[in-house]
Amino acid sequence: MQHDLKLSHNIHKDAKRGTYYFRITYYDKTNTRQYITRKGFKQRKEAVKKCNEIMDEIEGIGQINQLPFDKLVEEYIDWYTARRKSSSLKALKTHANNHLLPFFKSMDVFNIDTKMIMKFQTQKLKEEHSADYLKKMHVFLVSILNHAMKYHDLGRNVASLVGNFEIETQKRLNYWTLEQFNQFYEVLPTIQQKLFFKLLFYSGARKGEIRALTWDDVNFNDDYIHINKTDYHGEVTAPKTKAAIRDIYLPTHMMDDLQKYLIWYKENNIYKENYVLFGTFFKAYSESTIDRWFTSTLKVLDDTLPDGEMFPRIVIHELRHSHASILVNHGASPMIIAQRLGHSSTEEVTSRYGHLYPSTQKEIIKYL
Numbered sequence: 001m002q003h004d005l006k007l008s009h010n011i012h013k014d015a016k017r018g019t020y021y022f023r024i025t026y027y028d029k030t031n032t033r034q035y036i037t038r039k040g041f042k043q044r045k046e047a048v049k050k051c052n053e054i055m056d057e058i059e060g061i062g063q064i065n066q067l068p069f070d071k072l073v074e075e076y077i078d079w080y081t082a083r084r085k086s087s088s089l090k091a092l093k094t095h096a097n098n099h100l101l102p103f104f105k106s107m108d109v110f111n112i113d114t115k116m117i118m119k120f121q122t123q124k125l126k127e128e129h130s131a132d133y134l135k136k137m138h139v140f141l142v143s144i145l146n147h148a149m150k151y152h153d154l155g156r157n158v159a160s161l162v163g164n165f166e167i168e169t170q171k172r173l174n175y176w177t178l179e180q181f182n183q184f185y186e187v188l189p190t191i192q193q194k195l196f197f198k199l200l201f202y203s204g205a206r207k208g209e210i211r212a213l214t215w216d217d218v219n220f221n222d223d224y225i226h227i228n229k230t231d232y233h234g235e236v237t238a239p240k241t242k243a244a245i246r247d248i249y250l251p252t253h254m255m256d257d258l259q260k261y262l263i264w265y266k267e268n269n270i271y272k273e274n275y276v277l278f279g280t281f282f283k284a285y286s287e288s289t290i291d292r293w294f295t296s297t298l299k300v301l302d303d304t305l306p307d308g309e310m311f312p313r314i315v316i317h318e319l320r321h322s323h324a325s326i327l328v329n330h331g332a333s334p335m336i337i338a339q340r341l342g343h344s345s346t347e348e349v350t351s352r353y354g355h356l357y358p359s360t361q362k363e364i365i366k367y368l
Contacts, residue, residue: 004027005026005027005058005059006025006026006027007024007025007026007055007058007059008024008025008026009022009023009024009025009051009055010022010023011044011047011048011051013044014039017040019039019040019041019042020041020042020043020044020046020047021037021038021039021040021041021047022037022038022041022047022048022050022051023035023036023037024036024037024051024054024055024058026058035153036054036066037152037153038050038051038054038152039151039152040075040151066108066109066110066152067108067109067110067148067152067154068106068107068108068109069100069101069104069105069106069107069108069109069112070101070104070105070106071106072109072144072147072148072152073096073100073101073144075147075151076143076144076147077089077092077093077096079147080092085237085240086232086235086237087230087232087233087235087237088240090232090233091136091140092140095136095137095140096140096144099124099137100137100140100141100144103120103123104116104120109145109148109152109154110154112145112158113158114158114161114162116158117141117158117159117161117162118162121134121138121162121165124137124165125165131165134164134165135164135165137165138159138164138165139164141159142157142159142160145157145158145159145160146160174312174313174314174315174318174321175314175318175321175322175324175325176201176312176314176318176319176322177322177325178326180311180312181201181319181322183301183311184197184297184298184301184311185197185198185201187297187300187301187304188293188297189297191260191261191264192261192278193293193297194257195257195258195261195277195278196210196278196290196293197293197294197319198254198257199213199225199254200316200319200320200323201319201322201323202250202251202254202323203225203248203250203254203323204248204320204323204324204327204340204341205225205227205248205320205342206230206317206320206342207287207290207316207317208230208231208232209227209229209230209231209239209244209342210277210278211230211231211276211278211279211284211285211287211290212229212230212231212236212276212284213225213227213276213277213278214273214274214275214276214277215262215271215272215273215274215275215277216273216274218258218262218277219247220255220258220259222249223249223250223252223255224247224248224249224250225247225248225250226246226247227239227244227245227246227247227248227342228245230244231284233287234283234284234286239342241342241344242344243338243339243342243343243344244342245342246339246340246342248340261277265277290316291316294316298311298313320341321352321353323341324337324341324349324352324353325353327340328353334346334349334350337349337353
């Protein structure tokens, strides 16, 4: 005897959002009433089409994946694209395509439980990704499931219940002393490379902010650079936060180097005020080019040392940490450091650079 689904549906308009949604009601094989709701359709005909597709599936097999994970991700990326920066979107797509979708595939979101999340986390931990990378992956998974709760009536977020990957990040940041940076600086082969890395070290700006820097951002009269944009993989956008838009004052020797570089630039390039300092016209040198400058110089330094020894390794972003360490050791307050680095609050400074303060603590007891 064929099971009577008692299938019915209703299509409604959401007056507040101006979109359409539908609700399908049917009875499963245990005679329990089930509901399927889909929201956010711009046109009624789109809602009708999707509603008919789902009812056809229900009638064909008596049950349906209410919300396939891959479809949810596709929908969430569309939603995210309209509301977030392109750099953040690229990170979301990377995590989704390389990790989330290969694991969860078209699994029904309503059937994903805490054990499944734990299994996913265990697999990713074995792949030896960095702690920060794993935590970002978890944030995206939580956000995707939150989207399902908001728009598809998912009852709970199992990723939130499980919690983030229980793995500690490296608490102490790597950085160079002024002496170490000067050793690095001396073997840089070109004026462009010297100025680029010196600006990173003495400004504390992010690599993308310096790559996006244009000549009209340099104030030679008042000795500062104005940060109002960043370059991420060739795409120039406004900074993520208001705090990141700032003026960074520079020491006299840094401004002198900028003046000399400007003379060299005009002799070797076509100059306009809105052209980038490091690149051609409006296009900055790629991140891979900057990375090659950095790694090749480290290898030159290695060759100057006895066999088996290596020059202390940091990544380019840690020139920013090096700048912060100098400020801390010269007694700068967390508020001043936060403003200079473009952080939204002093909490970011104390959490990231707090470990640099103990030496300062030892110094102040002299005055007690």
